Amino acid sequence: MKNNTKPTVEVCFSPSLYAPHHKPADIVVVVDVLRATSAICTAFEHGVERMIPVATIEEARDYKNKGFIVAAERKGSVVEGFDFGNSPFAYMNQNLQGQTVVLTTTNGTKAIETVRSAETVVIGSLLNLDFLSDWLAKQNKNVLLLASGWQDKFCLEDTICAGAITENLTSTGKFRSEEDSSVAARYLYLSAKDNYFGYLKASSHRRRLRDLNLNEDVKYCLTPNTTNVIPVLDGKYLVNLKQ
Numbered sequence: 473m474k475n476n477t478k479p480t481v482e483v484c485f486s487p488s489l490y491a492p493h494h495k496p497a498d499i500v501v502v503v504d505v506l507r508a509t510s511a512i513c514t515a516f517e518h519g520v521e522r523m524i525p526v527a528t529i530e531e532a533r534d535y536k537n538k539g540f541i542v543a544a545e546r547k548g549s550v551v552e553g554f555d556f557g558n559s560p561f562a563y564m565n566q567n568l569q570g571q572t573v574v575l576t577t578t579n580g581t582k583a584i585e586t587v588r589s590a591e592t593v594v595i596g597s598l599l600n601l602d603f604l605s606d607w608l609a610k611q612n613k614n615v616l617l618l619a620s621g622w623q624d625k626f627c628l629e630d631t632i633c634a635g636a637i638t639e640n641l642t643s644t645g646k647f648r649s650e651e652d653s654s655v656a657a658r659y660l661y662l663s664a665k666d667n668y669f670g671y672l673k674a675s676s677h678r679r680r681l682r683d684l685n686l687n688e689d690v691k692y693c694l695t696p697n698t699t700n701v702i703p704v705l706d707g708k709y710l711v712n713l714k715q
């Protein structure tokens with residue numbers, strides 16, 4: 473295949489930069505390694521049937537008042553009055569098997585909201601890195617990797633994961649990658665890949681979670697390839713992609 477006819481794989485550093493990257497037919501992969509998209513992958517791995525991602529606490533509260541199971545996180549902590557937050561370990565719970573869980577988080581669910589108009593939206597993390605990359609490689613479509621960032625700013629861990637997916641796809645020889653953001657994400661991934669935990673020592677959200685005694689969550693979220701789920705947006709729901 474000639475290089476310029478190959479599908480692209482590109483990286484967007486933050487939801488605030490999404491508009492110029494938006495192409496409706498792209499597959500958009502939302503990445504929030506610490507911790508929203510890792511928690512979502514874990515939920516499906518452990519038997520949650522559907523999730524409803526919502527951007528605001530108000531929407532989450534409306535669902536709660538209607539009797540839904542609702543998880544809410546802001547700035548790393550569980551929001552008062554909700555069932556649990558964004559720790560992946562909270563989703564390893566038999567009582568959630570077969571259930572619908574509503575989720576709102578500081579950045580991850582807001583990023584999902586930003587890309588709702590894309591034709592296909594899937595959820596990426598280090599946990600489903602290779603399985604998701606293999607699936608993306610088979611679709612023969614442009615892929616946009618959206619790092620959820622922190623409050624609309626750049627963040628290291630999401631960019632590294634986006635760089636890992638970029639590396640996986642370009643190394644198949646079936647994709648081209650031309651944006652500087654994608655080149656930078658790939659370089660960051662190559663520098664970090666042998667020790668994500670050590671590399672991310674200085675990252676702002678790793679520090680924030682450490683101060684909340686959540687280092688175990690960080691270690692879990694930085695362990696690649698522990699699940700073969702691909703959460704996909706289907707209307708207002710996230711479901712596990714059936715293949």
Ligand code: MLT
Pocket residue numbers: 504506507508509545547548549558559577578579580581681
């Ligand atoms: C987010 O959506 O901003 C994060 O997942 C924050 C967190 O709970 O670590």
